[in-house]
Amino acid sequence: MDKADKIFVAGHAGLVGSAIVRGLRDGDYDNLILRTRSEVDLCNQAQVDAFFRQERPDYVFLAAAKVGGILANSSYPAEFLRDNLAIQTNVIDSAYRHGAKKLAFLGSSCIYPKMASQPIKEEYLLTGPLEPTNEWYAIAKIAGIKMAQAYRKQYGFNAISLMPTNLYGPGDNFDLQSSHVLPALLRKAHEAKLNSDPEVPVWGTGLPRREFLHVDDLADAAVFLMEHYDQPEIVNVGTGVDVTIRELVGMIQQATGYQGRVAFDESKPDGTLRKLLDVSKLTGLGWKARTPLQEGIASTYRWYLENIKSCTCHH
Ligand code: GFB
Numbered sequence: 001m002d003k004a005d006k007i008f009v010a011g012h013a014g015l016v017g018s019a020i021v022r023g024l025r026d027g028d029y030d031n032l033i034l035r036t037r038s039e040v041d042l043c044n045q046a047q048v049d050a051f052f053r054q055e056r057p058d059y060v061f062l063a064a065a066k067v068g069g070i071l072a073n074s075s076y077p078a079e080f081l082r083d084n085l086a087i088q089t090n091v092i093d094s095a096y097r098h099g100a101k102k103l104a105f106l107g108s109s110c111i112y113p114k115m116a117s118q119p120i121k122e123e124y125l126l127t128g129p130l131e132p133t134n135e136w137y138a139i140a141k142i143a144g145i146k147m148a149q150a151y152r153k154q155y156g157f158n159a160i161s162l163m164p165t166n167l168y169g170p171g172d173n174f175d176l177q178s179s180h181v182l183p184a185l186l187r188k189a190h191e192a193k194l195n196s197d198p199e200v201p202v203w204g205t206g207l208p209r210r211e212f213l214h215v216d217d218l219a220d221a222a223v224f225l226m227e228h229y230d231q232p233e234i235v236n237v238g239t240g241v242d243v244t245i246r247e248l249v250g251m252i253q254q255a256t257g258y259q260g261r262v263a264f265d266e267s268k269p270d271g272t273l274r275k276l277l278d279v280s281k282l283t284g285l286g287w288k289a290r291t292p293l294q295e296g297i298a299s300t301y302r303w304y305l306e307n308i309k310s311c312t313c314h315h
Helices: 014-027 045-055 072-073 077-097 130-157 181-194 215-227 245-254 280-285 293-307
Strands: 006-011 059-062 102-106 158-166 165-166 198-205 210-216 236-237 261-265
Touching: 006 014, 006 077, 014 165, 014 181, 014 215, 059 077, 059 215, 072 077, 072 130, 077 102, 077 130, 077 158, 102 130, 102 215, 130 158, 158 215, 165 181, 165 215, 165 293, 181 198, 181 245, 181 293, 198 245, 210 215, 210 293, 215 236, 215 245, 215 280, 245 261, 245 293
Parallel strands: 006 059, 059 102, 102 158, 158 236, 165 210, 198 261
Antiparallel strands: none
């Protein structure tokens, strides 16, 4: 990838896309093409094709997706399946047809079987049933991986796929109904502290384990792989370390200064018990995550405090 190449970041307004834009600019890639949803609706094939025909980007980061936490995933299965299939099919196909040199597709660690042995290696894909709370999203993402591989196999299109673990960071969604656990708990602890609430509600048993990667680290890995990796096989992107939700709550209490009790609401789903990625393939290529979790939580909390009024998180 040359500094002057034309780079399209699909989903640049989201958590992942905005981090990729920051990462590219830090690396002196300045010829970025960005389009809001009202300019190009990525679910609309005709609009996507017209955009690619006109702009003909050299490189494409496909970070646009319909995403959400455990509740949003299980409440809107049709949208998670339909929108993700549409976005990735339109973008991958148009990128290929209009001469892109390379595309990086962003998947998710939830593509792996629910009962996969841990840590999860890339080759465990499609070896068992999926976690039911997010199988719709997972099926769409698996189709995206296969599409990237099929376009490489049949057309020689240089499409690669990254599988990030659970992400967090500045620009995250803090809406309690649709967000992931880390931003949800930051907000809940913050508000509980402001209101002097005696306890903060946490979904599930606190026992599931999750691996959290700061989104700026993911963006760094995405640029690194765009520069250095040209193979069909998917690549896990994570820290290689996980914590229980109970441990995460402790770290969030430390960052926010909330001292109250933690009330586990076991009527809410736990989801998969563990999904720790094996990141040896990525470390073998020469990349490692940098941000320690407690530090990343503290900086994300600072971002939240600064953006609490202006952000689009439905306060
Ligand atoms: O982050 P999360 O929604 O996604 O939930 P998943 C992780 C764990 O945190 C679950 C618990 O065990 C939740 O029950 N949790 C505790 C909470 N309190 C809360 C809360 O207030 N909000 C939320 N959201 N969770 C998603 C998938 O799974 O992960 C997606 O649904 C995607 O497909 C994404 O793969 C990375 O890790 O369970």
